[in-house]
Amino acid sequence: MEFVDTMDLENERVLKLIFPDGVPDNLRGNPELDNYLGKLGTYKVDQLKKEQTRLADETKTILEQTQDLAISNYKTFITTAENSRSIFNEFQKTEEQVGTLIGKLPEFSGKCEQFLKDSAELNEQRRLNSITLQKNSQLLEILELPQLMERCIREGRYEEALELAAYVQKLGQHQGHISVVNSIVRAVEALWHTMLVQLVAQLRSDLQLPKCLQIVGYLRRMQAFGDNELKLKFLQARDSWLTSCLGAIPTADAQQHLTKTIEITRINLFNIITQYRAIFPEEESAGKAQGSSLRPLQGVSCNGDRLFQAWLHNKINAFLETLEKDLHRGVGSIETVLGQCMYFGLSFSRVGADFRALMAPIFVGVVQSKFEASIEQVNEHFEQELERFTLINKVTLHSRKQVDPTSLSANENESFAPPETLLDFYPLAALCNGYLNALNELRLCAPLALATDVTRCLQQSLQLVAQRVLAFYRQEQQAFTGNERENFVKLCSCLAYDLVPYVQRCIHGIFPPQSLTVHLGISLLQLEQQQLTYLQQARILEPLKHLLPTKVLVQSQPAQEPALEAKPVLNLPVAAEG
Incomplete structure (x- = not known):
């Protein structure tokens, strides 16, 4: 025992000498190391000196042999390594699959139990299918209800479609828990709405009374609307x-x-x-x-x-x-x-x-606006003609008759022929023609409600004419010769004593005072006192009163005047100026 302990101590000392930093881990516990150390302890000094060289040569030889062995048997080494790796991988996969199999075994067991239950249900469904096959014709009639109703709607057989819808509604009330029946009910309801839309759309077409009655009867039976x-x-x-x-x-x-x-x-x-x-x-x-x-x-x-x-x-x-x-x-x-x-x-x-009373104001308004527009054009045309008018070398061809108006015969007083004296003054002749054209157009459709408006419009037009004549006088008077001044006085007299009374007669020809009295429920005297359809000649001639010769203005007797004839009033043959 003492000898063994002594050997261990010596080995440790030798190891410290060989490995001053400590024995490598791969050599610890290696029995060959102890044998080698024991053998190394028996070497002499010369052998120890040669031991390192010997070990190096031996290492080199072993390496060369190993290399030769590896070179000569490299295929075997490679195959061995690949087989080892493959075996190792297979073992890992096998281990994983075994673990997976162990984990899925309970689920597999549950599915097997479920399969047993499903197979029992399949047997029950197979039994039901056999019964369904026996009742195939009856079931087919029920399943074709939506297609049948669609065909009835497409062909316009709404009576049959309503009967089918009522039948399906009852079927749904009793067997609505069945999915097939429920789907049929929903399909028929959709077609029911289609029929409703189609019936309402037919009301948007040209229909006679029987067809309307029939369609509304269907809508009432459908009870879709209150x-x-x-x-x-x-x-x-x-x-x-x-x-x-x-x-x-x-x-x-x-x-x-x-x-x-x-x-x-x-x-x-x-x-x-x-x-x-x-x-x-x-x-x-x-x-x-x-x-x-x-x-x-x-x-x-x-x-x-x-x-x-x-x-x-x-x-x-x-x-x-x-x-x-x-x-x-x-x-x-x-x-x-x-x-x-x-x-x-x-x-x-x-x-x-x-609703005739609602149309009357429209026609009256249109006729009034049309007449006023015509008079407005007449006024503009008169201004243009007056601007071009001249009294130089103007010869009077038609002399006025100096007759007391109260002594006029009935035929002369009731005449609607334009005064010939207007031909001597082109602007007045054109103005008269414009009035006659507007009045002729009005005469075809002359509402009594426009009597005062027409009179007012002509009153304003004649007042404007008088003002334009006065402006013409003020512009040209300084250059007037004696003859021109005399002709201008004749122009004013023609306007005052011929044109204005003639326009008054035309107004009463279109709106006879007798008709107005019947319409208003008043007498002729009251009509004249209220100045209804009467021109206010004094206001018209106010701008020219200092230029007119002395003359008594007498209103015409409208009560004696007949209405205008259906033919147009005679227009003046307007002569060219100069």
Whole structure:
């Protein structure tokens, strides 16, 4: 034992000498190291000196042998390494798969149990399928209900479609928990809405009363709308169709557009009213209570009744707007349009919608504006002619008769022929012709309501003429010769004593005082006292009174004057100036 301990101590000392920094880890516990140290302890000094060289040579030899071995057997080494790596990888995969298999075994067991349950359900479903196959014909009829209803709607067989919808509704109430039945109910409901839209769309087309009754009957059976909603839908659909008809009328020619609008509105609107009252007969009592006027809408208590009246008001107002717009655009014959409109309004009195009183202000306004525009052009033309007018070398060809107006015979007083003295003064002749053209155009359609407006317009025009003549005198008087001054006095006399009374006669020819007295319920004396349709000659001649020769102005006797004939008033043959 002491010998062993002594050897260990010596080995440690030798190791410290060989490895001063400590023994490497790869040599610790190596039995060969102890044997080598024991052997090294038996060497002599010379052997120890040669030991390092010997070890180096041996190491070199071993390396060379190893290299030779590796070179001669490299394929074997490579194959061995690859096989080792492959085996190692396979072992790892096997280990992983075994772990995965162990983890999935409970799930696999559960799925097997589920498979057993599913197989039992499949057997039950197979049994049900066998029963279904036996009832195939009955089920096929139920499944084809949506296609059958779609075909009925497409072919317009709405009666059958409604019966199918009612049957499917009952089927859904009893068997709605079945998914197939529920899907059939939903499909039929969608087709039901399609049929509803199609029926409402048919109301937007040209329909006769029987077809309207039939369509509204279907809508009532569908119970998609309440009573007032159904009325509203009907009026909206028919209004859309009427609007499309009116929108298709060409608008280039105002006369044709207005004439066609009157015709289409009268016929189609009357048809719609007839259809509405036939479909909703409860409106008849409300219509009788209202009489022939459209005003008593405030007294209607039922919203449904008021709805129709409001719609009718709207359509009449739309027609009146079109009428006013086209009249202002200009039509060839106002009297023709007036006759058609009055017939239109009169025909609607049968349905309690006589609106002739609403059209009268429109025609009166249009006629008035047209007449005023014509007089405005006459005034402008007179100013232009007066600017070019001259009294140099002016020879009077027509002398005025110095006769007391009170001694005029009835035929002379009632004559509508223009005074020939106007031919001596071209501006006055042109002015008279302009007045006659405007009055002739007015005479074709002369509302009595315009009597005072026409008189006022002519009064203002004649006052303007007198002022322009006075301005002409002030501008030219300094250069007047004696002859020119005499001719100017004749011009003023012609204006005062010939043109103004003649215009007065023409006014009473278009608006006979007898007609006005009957219309207003007054006498001729009161008519004259109120100066209705009478020109105020004193105001007209006020600017020229200091230039006129002394003469008594006497109003013509309008009560004795007949109305103008249907033929145009004779225009003066205006002579060229100079």
